[in-house]
Amino acid sequence: MADPKGFLNHGREVARTRPVEERVKDWNEVYVPGSLLPIISKQASRCMDCGIPFCHNGCPLGNLIPEWNDYAYREDWSAASERLHATNNFPEFTGRLCPAPCESACVLGINQPPVTIKNVEVSIIDKAWDSGDVRPQIPERLSGKTVAVIGSGPAGLAAAQQLTRAGHTVAVYERADRIGGLLRYGIPEFKMEKRHINRRIEQMRAEGTKFRTGVEIGRDIDAAALRRRYDAVVVAAGATTARDLPVPGRDLKGIHQAMEYLPLSNKVQEGDYVTSPISAKGKHVVVIGGGDTGADCVGTAHRQGAASVTQLEIMPRPGEERNANQPWPTFPMLYKVTSAHEEGGERIYSASTTHFEGDEDGNVQWLHLTEVEFVEGRLTPKPGTERRIPAQLVTLAMGFTGTDQDNGLVEQFGLELDARGNIARDADFQTNVPGVFVAGDAGRGQSLIVWAIAEGRSAARGVDRFLNGASDLPAPIRPTDRALTV
Numbered sequence: 001m002a003d004p005k006g007f008l009n010h011g012r013e014v015a016r017t018r019p020v021e022e023r024v025k026d027w028n029e030v031y032v033p034g035s036l037l038p039i040i041s042k043q044a045s046r047c048m049d050c051g052i053p054f055c056h057n058g059c060p061l062g063n064l065i066p067e068w069n070d071y072a073y074r075e076d077w078s079a080a081s082e083r084l085h086a087t088n089n090f091p092e093f094t095g096r097l098c099p100a101p102c103e104s105a106c107v108l109g110i111n112q113p114p115v116t117i118k119n120v121e122v123s124i125i126d127k128a129w130d131s132g133d134v135r136p137q138i139p140e141r142l143s144g145k146t147v148a149v150i151g152s153g154p155a156g157l158a159a160a161q162q163l164t165r166a167g168h169t170v171a172v173y174e175r176a177d178r179i180g181g182l183l184r185y186g187i188p189e190f191k192m193e194k195r196h197i198n199r200r201i202e203q204m205r206a207e208g209t210k211f212r213t214g215v216e217i218g219r220d221i222d223a224a225a226l227r228r229r230y231d232a233v234v235v236a237a238g239a240t241t242a243r244d245l246p247v248p249g250r251d252l253k254g255i256h257q258a259m260e261y262l263p264l265s266n267k268v269q270e271g272d273y274v275t276s277p278i279s280a281k282g283k284h285v286v287v288i289g290g291g292d293t294g295a296d297c298v299g300t301a302h303r304q305g306a307a308s309v310t311q312l313e314i315m316p317r318p319g320e321e322r323n324a325n326q327p328w329p330t331f332p333m334l335y336k337v338t339s340a341h342e343e344g345g346e347r348i349y350s351a352s353t354t355h356f357e358g359d360e361d362g363n364v365q366w367l368h369l370t371e372v373e374f375v376e377g378r379l380t381p382k383p384g385t386e387r388r389i390p391a392q393l394v395t396l397a398m399g400f401t402g403t404d405q406d407n408g409l410v411e412q413f414g415l416e417l418d419a420r421g422n423i424a425r426d427a428d429f430q431t432n433v434p435g436v437f438v439a440g441d442a443g444r445g446q447s448l449i450v451w452a453i454a455e456g457r458s459a460a461r462g463v464d465r466f467l468n469g470a471s472d473l474p475a476p477i478r479p480t481d482r483a484l485t486v
């Protein structure tokens, strides 16, 4: 174990962020570079040999947290990295982007601030990359079996890496021009710099995974052709169909889905544009939706130089402490101040948009809203609370309803959907079509990176079993697992 008195001697300290006035002028990650490593050994020492590490259950990947905390405390970074990679293909993604349900389940968190698990995770992996410990793991022999993975988000990448390392010949098909899924084109650079994806892709290429960008399965290659070419298929196409807001004025210019707005900004960082074709510069911006995607729009609008940024959320403001129906070790819905919120803007809760108002040229100018409250379990407008706020750019960040069905992928493969509209699968992550598997948001519905990686790993085991009759690959989750937590 780490230092038996660590949690008594040291308080919780987290990664420091750069001053707001500095960081909104650039797109780099918000953290002070190098600030974590000097404190991380002490932070890891707070892990207290609790006996039953609930953090294991809090983490969908089952990360071996006390083991790598111990190595981090002893500054044995190589051993820490080995333990971390035993359960997680891409800790540099989760260490930056995971909401850390493990920390909500930390036993120390019952009566003290929990261990900074996520910060320890990212320190271990950054150190491993810097020291050259992350090397390609090339399979010793090839199975002669081929697998196509559709989609290059975290689920597709995790499945592809596991299957390549198991000796299968894997090709990842991605309709976008670059690899990474929402890691690449949803999540802004200031939350995760894309160099982290690029170096993983290089590792995967060196291991033997092939990548094909700009190819949409269903349109550019049909399902039958893919099935003829490959012994198995993993559909990791995400849940990219965005929920819309069909209120009067929705068709005015300047109202966009978040996933129309954010990718263009990321493309500026990739060097494809000088300025984004949809920019917040000088505009009053309203973001509809109070989740992570909404926060990413807020941070992006700040950096583009918005005149004002307002975020609307239809639900009431969450509390700052756990309440009775969200006890430890569950992941509570708490009021969150993300780095984007620290940077400014206003948040309005219990607000429902009634309609948009535009100018004579058809550009949106105002958003009309009403306050809402729960009446007999239903959100109901509060009479007399209608008002309008300036809105020259509106982004819709209200969640996603399922996998894209316009390209024919679901229909051509003949895939059945479950009651929630996601691609149905059995305990091995196999769809109703033998040899066709599903992983990530496409099967689970809109979720998190940590779940996508866990799904990719688990689906890889299903594929390996299908191809070989047995598998040594791990399966951290079952398709029906819902968190303790998120």
Ligand SMILES: Cc1cc2nc3c(=O)[nH]c(=O)nc-3n(C[C@H](O)[C@H](O)[C@H](O)COP(=O)(O)OP(=O)(O)OC[C@H]3O[C@@H](n4cnc5c(N)ncnc54)[C@H](O)[C@@H]3O)c2cc1C
Pocket (backbone or CB within 6 Å): 097, 098, 099, 150, 151, 152, 153, 154, 155, 156, 173, 174, 175, 176, 180, 181, 182, 183, 186, 187, 215, 216, 217, 218, 236, 237, 238, 239, 240, 262, 292, 293, 296, 404, 407, 409, 439, 440, 441, 442, 446, 447, 448, 449, 450, 452
């Ligand atoms: C803006 C935003 C911010 C987020 N922030 C966070 C966060 O901070 N932390 C967190 O844990 N989660 C976050 N999430 C959620 C997280 O990104 C997703 O849960 C995760 O990326 C799902 O992974 P996936 O591999 O299943 O799908 P995706 O990442 O969506 O990847 C699917 C890929 O499949 C491709 N594709 C689809 N159809 C085809 C086809 N027919 N042929 C070829 N390619 C195809 C798509 O182009 C896409 O690249 C965020 C989501 C959004 C939208």
Ligand code: SF4
Pocket (backbone or CB within 6 Å): 058, 059, 060, 061, 063, 065, 094, 095, 098, 099, 100, 101, 102, 103, 117, 118, 121, 450
């Ligand atoms: S992946 Fe997420 S839940 Fe798992 S240990 Fe890392 S931060 Fe915690």
